[in-house]
Amino acid sequence: MPSAQPERLVLDRLATPIGTALLVTDETGALRAFNWTDYEDSMQSWIARRYPAARRESGVSPARDAFQRYFAGDLAALDAVRWTAAGTDFQLKVWETLCTIPVGETLSYAGLAARIGKPSAMRAVGLANGANPVAVVVPCHRVIGANGSLTGYGGGLQRKKWLLALEGAAFRDAA
Structure with missing residues (x-):
């Protein structure tokens, strides 16, 4: 946007x-x-x-x-909440696609890459996810590892864990 x-x-x-x-x-x-x-x-x-x-x-x-x-x-x-973000066309596509992950659900980086039609772009999707300037509203915290584990989050893994628990999402907690 x-x-x-x-x-x-x-x-x-x-x-x-x-x-x-x-x-x-x-x-x-x-x-x-x-x-x-x-x-x-x-x-x-x-x-x-x-x-x-x-x-x-x-x-x-x-x-x-x-x-x-x-x-x-x-x-x-x-x-x-209306949002707008400064980013590349690719980043904007990733951020808009993040908004399609329903509350209480998660998606892997591979799943997100597939959703935007670029299944081999997992690294680029991960970088765009990490550059999201409007976190929580654009729910980058809903992206987890392919095995269900928590992966990086700009606000810290404890916050990601808390947000996913609040939303009732399933994930594998290593801690």
């Missing part, structure tokens, strides 16, 4: 059961970035590179209520 460069970005901080989340929305209310405070420096650098002309300010995100409801167990709450 690419769009024009935003003029203004609003950063909101939201306490969740797995840490303080950072929600960045533009002047239209679309989510542009999501991350955790322990990754704030890298997120701010990413924002500066992707949206150099955007004025940044603190405020309340229009997506806040949806995130609060999701973390409280309303698993459909994030469906209404």
Whole structure:
């Protein structure tokens, strides 16, 4: 869902059961970035590179209520969150396809590559998955290893485990 460069970005901080989340929305209310405070420096650098002309300010995100409801167990709450992301055509295709993985289900990298019609592009799919700037709304946490095990997650495996457990998804926990 690419769009024009935003003029203004609003950063909101939201306490969740797995840490303080950072929600960045533009002047239209679309989510542009999501991350955790322990990754704030890298997120701010990413924002500066992707949206150099955007004025940044603190405020309340229009997506806040949806995130609060999701973390409280309303698993459909994030469906209404509009998002837009700066990425390549391939990344956007991967991110849009991630949104087709239903709550409570998971998919392997191979399965995701097959879904986008590029079954041999597992590494590229993994890189695009890892570059997802609007995590949780674009559910990259639902991608797991082919054997059902938890694999890397930008927010940390403990958060991935918590998100999948909240959604009732099956996975193999090595810890």
